[in-house]
Amino acid sequence: GAVVSQHPSxxxxxxxxxxxxxxxxxxxxxxxxxxxxxxxKQSLMLMAxxxxxxxxxxxxxxxxxxxxxxxxxxxxxxxxxxxxxPEDSSFYICSAILPLSINEQFFGPGTRLTVL
Amino acid sequence: SQKIEQNSExxxxxxxxxxxxxxxxxxxSPAYLQWYRQxxxxxxxxxxxxxxxxxxxxxxxxKVTFDTTLKQSLFHITASQPADSATYLCxxxxxxxxxxxxxxxxxxxxxxx
Numbered sequence: 426g427a428v429v430s431q432h433p434s435x436x437x438x439x440x441x442x443x444x445x446x447x448x449x450x451x452x453x454x455x456x457x458x459x460x461x462x463x464x465x466k467q468s469l470m471l472m473a474x475x476x477x478x479x480x481x482x483x484x485x486x487x488x489x490x491x492x493x494x495x496x497x498x499x500x501x502x503x504x505x506x507x508x509x510x511p512e513d514s515s516f517y518i519c520s521a522i523l524p525l526s527i528n529e530q531f532f533g534p535g536t537r538l539t540v541l
Numbered sequence: 542s543q544k545i546e547q548n549s550e551x552x553x554x555x556x557x558x559x560x561x562x563x564x565x566x567x568x569x570s571p572a573y574l575q576w577y578r579q580x581x582x583x584x585x586x587x588x589x590x591x592x593x594x595x596x597x598x599x600x601x602x603x604k605v606t607f608d609t610t611l612k613q614s615l616f617h618i619t620a621s622q623p624a625d626s627a628t629y630l631c632x633x634x635x636x637x638x639x640x641x642x643x644x645x646x647x648x649x650x651x652x653x654x
Binding site for chain 2: 429431459466467468469470471474516518520529530531532533534535537
């Protein structure tokens, strides 16, 4: 149980375009999901916390107008990278926690974004 | 602010030996500390959680210790196998948050046959 999926697994786009990444909890309802970014040989950096039915909470330094997060249902959160630039190229990973539990995060397989 | 240091970027050991990975944190002692495994191009997978009042936690060939005096956790894999080769991440809960984790950079373990 507690499986999280992401789609797409990889995407290549042109500079200036927008890309949407989906994160789904397949067998449980996730009121809270997290979005991370990981550059090569670096640690996972939390970008934002996504709460179902409310606005996302962004970490310092993350532009909320550039990284749009929508958590419209208990099983789906989306991250849209707007007007992508090459420096946005990274590995984007989402995670979810079980209701009433913050002890363990279940991570998706990640999405590799390459902006040309 | 809290920082996590995993001192070894890479660790190479022979199959059958015990791998020991180190995680140090700099500030307050967290309520608990977690270890994850991450394979290339994949998301992390939860392995173990150890609470601040626990000295040691075991799961099959894995053992984790937590020393709040030293502000350190050790992660051991006994009888290591080539399949254990991966990057291991240490993480702790960001104080006052709703489950936000702070991750170390990880240690890449390579187990040679």
